[in-house]
Amino acid sequence: MSDVNWTITPGLDLATRAAQAVDRCCALGRFTETPGTITRTFLSQPMHDVHRVLREWMTALGMDSFVDSIGNLRGVLRAANPQRLVIASHLDTVPNAGAYDGILGVVLALALIEASLESAPPPFGIEVIGFSEEEGVRFGLPFLGSTAFTGGFPPELLDHPGKDGTTIGQAIRDFGLDPSKLSNAVFHPETRAYLEFHIEQGPVLEKLDLPLAAVEGIAGQSRFHIQITGQANHAGTTPMDLRKDALAAAAHWICAVEHYARSTTGLVATVGRLQVKPGAGNVVPGEVEASLDVRHLNDSIRNEAVHALLDSAQQIAAARGLTFDAQPLLDQPAVLCAPDLTSSLRRSLRAAGYNDHVMSSGAGHDAMIVAPHIPTTMLFLRSPGGISHHPSESVLVSDVAAALETGLCFLNDLEKDF
Ligand SMILES: [Zn+2]
Known part of the structure; x- marks a missing residue:
């Protein structure tokens, strides 16, 4: 990790912060189960390393952090107002993945907090979550992290075996966590909104020549x-x-x-x-x-x-x-994002100087699991070539900067609702 700068640097412009976020995603891609590729499944050894590095960054930002009992990384930036916005995505990958699906949403959230602390930090709390499991690779069951976050994890699932015969409960214990304490994964009662940054994983934004879109729902x-x-x-x-x-x-x-x-x-x-x-x-x-x-x-x-x-x-x-x-x-069934929150995101896109395009997601995301429980919205970033779940998956630094700028406007816009 030595050639990537992880220190908090004040006074950076958003373009530099965006370039740093992209570098950091690539650096975290080195924590893999299969050298030479990015493969990081639920509760695997390299997940410990990703947690360690991201927790150091969280601590430097003044956030409290912990890993809940399903293996979700949680970091909270507290404020005078106890209500909180959750910004989350997933840290696990498919086999032979790209460097941005999921993890960019977590790195972007921390970069957004870093940028917001320089100007006017929001008066409400922000919780950043790196979900432990979204892709369903290790146990053939997707969304384990966000399901536990919503309180919907059925205890009998702890006995579900993976390909190697290890059960989910045993995998949790092997990671150093306690499967009898899954209630500590459930969202904080003061959680008022959920935002997920994610690459589009499709060709639509590239075709439209747009960096970003607000997501109105998941098909x-x-x-x-x-x-x-x-x-x-x-x-x-x-x-x-x-x-x-x-x-x-x-x-x-x-x-x-x-x-x-x-x-x-x-x-x-x-x-x-x-x-x-x-x-x-x-x-x-x-x-x-x-x-x-x-x-x-x-x-x-x-x-x-x-x-x-x-x-x-x-x-x-x-x-x-x-x-x-x-x-x-x-x-x-389809899952709709919260119309008010998506409107707020579209206002933020316009305030940041971007087209407020709105689209649906054809792929499932953690947001889909969270939406029935917490007002939810998503921001898609253009996927160059429409490529994802592949090592050549990429993202444009200028699009990441646009997402940061939109995120700052979104924090501003939310102030009136919290
Ligand atoms: Zn994803």
Whole structure:
């Protein structure tokens, strides 16, 4: 960590602070389970190192810090007004990750506090949280950190085993924490608002040539397992008009899915997995198993789409004399951000001199878990190339500076509500 400056430097402009935040994210990327890549899962050894470094920074900023019993890093900057704003994101990563997904939100929060302390620190408290688990890599269950924060962590989940047989409860003990004290992870009763800075992880802001956007909500999601059944037969001896080709029907339907989603504003629909049986070059495909993933911020538009897409599969299959079946796997409603808080964030974008673009998130975030409990909003930063969950994930220093500037205006704007 020696070539990155972690000292508190007064008098820096926001561009320099932003460059420092980006350097710090890269430096923290060196704490990994797999050297040469960034892989840092829930309660892994390198998470201790990330906590240690971030806690040193918190202490230098005058914050009290601790690690709660699910492994969330918590730092509080106290003020005369006991009410607090939480600014949070996650510290865990997917395997072979980039340096910014999650951790940028935590580093940016601390950089924002550092910048605010120089001018006029807010009269209310700010709690910065680095959630321990969002990606779901180690135990196949996402959002463990934010779920415990909302008080919704079911105690029986402590017995849930990971791939190596270690349970969540044992992993907590191995990290030096006490799983019987999960109540210490629950949010402080004076918490009034939640803000999450996160990279967009998509190409929309880049396409619009905008650095930032306020997030109005996180799209709901439907997933299905689809099965189209025809008749496998000899590719040489079965004439075209006597075939029951399940793959040809699936191909027809996949194009219909794409067409429907393209003509419905805000809808995304994906067939991402296809298994063809028997899967031989000289056999007419007799059976296809496929996935369907449908997302929209408006649940009734999503449900209408699901209905139409399954209906179209049914009709395409029937017209070819095939059978069709769909099993629902997931029906997750959309989560809306708090309109007042998102309006405040949009005012802050304008006050900082930026376009107040508002968009929905197609990916899940900790904010989605928190929103039903605490007024929540999110600020997206442009993802160059739309790339994330990949080592080439990046962020522009000027966009980080824009986020800092917007964050300062947001702290100002919140003063009247606290
Ligand atoms: Zn993330």
